[in-house]
Amino acid sequence: RNIHYIGQYNSRKNFPLVDDKLKTKKIAQKAGIAVPAMIATIQNQSEVKNLEKILEGHEGFVIKPANGSAGKGIIVIVSRDGEFFVKPNGERLSLNYLKKDISSILSGLYSLGGKYDVAMVESLVEFDPVFDNYSYEGVPDIRVVVYRGFPVMAMLRCSTKESDGKANLHQGAVGVGINLATGRPINAVQHDVPVSIHLDTKHDFSKLQIPHWEKL
Secondary structure, three states: OHHHHHHHHOOHHHHHHHHOHHHHHHHHHHOOOOOOOEEEEEOOHHHHHHHHHHOOOOOOEEEEEOOEOOOOOOEEEOEEEOOEEEOOOOOEEOHHHHHHHHHHHHOOOOEHHHOOOOEEEEEOOOOOHHHHHHOOOOOOEEEEEEEOOEEEEEEEEEOOOOOOOOOOHHHOOEEEEEOOOOOOEEEEEEOOEEEOEOOOOOOEHHHOOOOOOOOO
């Protein structure tokens, strides 16, 4: 895929724009594409001490590395319990834990090539109720692959208990192929193994219809 499609049909000078989630986000906003609201970006270790103030008033949010891959370094917080931050699976994290994760992000622990990185803090996305039965303790997402301006493939990524609320296939989320004409599922896989139901919610993927498909 990388060699025959991405490498062959895209200029190398544009690669840094999509390897960096922060740069990609700005491009998407300029194009009028809906993206999660940015709460803050943390670029230096000296800024980590301000995290408590940065998170004031935010019940749910996501921390992620701008140059990360495979879902590493991402923390999803859905609510608060006193001084603790609650993950989708109910695990409670301290403020110091979040600070350590951000410090690891800045040091390049999760970044492509191990280079120094930026931590992004984004608002938590609220998803359509139609996905309630197809995502476990997390937010699903839809990916449309565009070839020279034309949509050619699409997939839905559904979080699972194993993926810890992240819609990331490397972490154990389910990938569902979507029919471009109808917005309905074709096949689903988890760890490259075909599945017909979501193993946590027990709901049949064949019954799903993605809403607002024409707009997507």
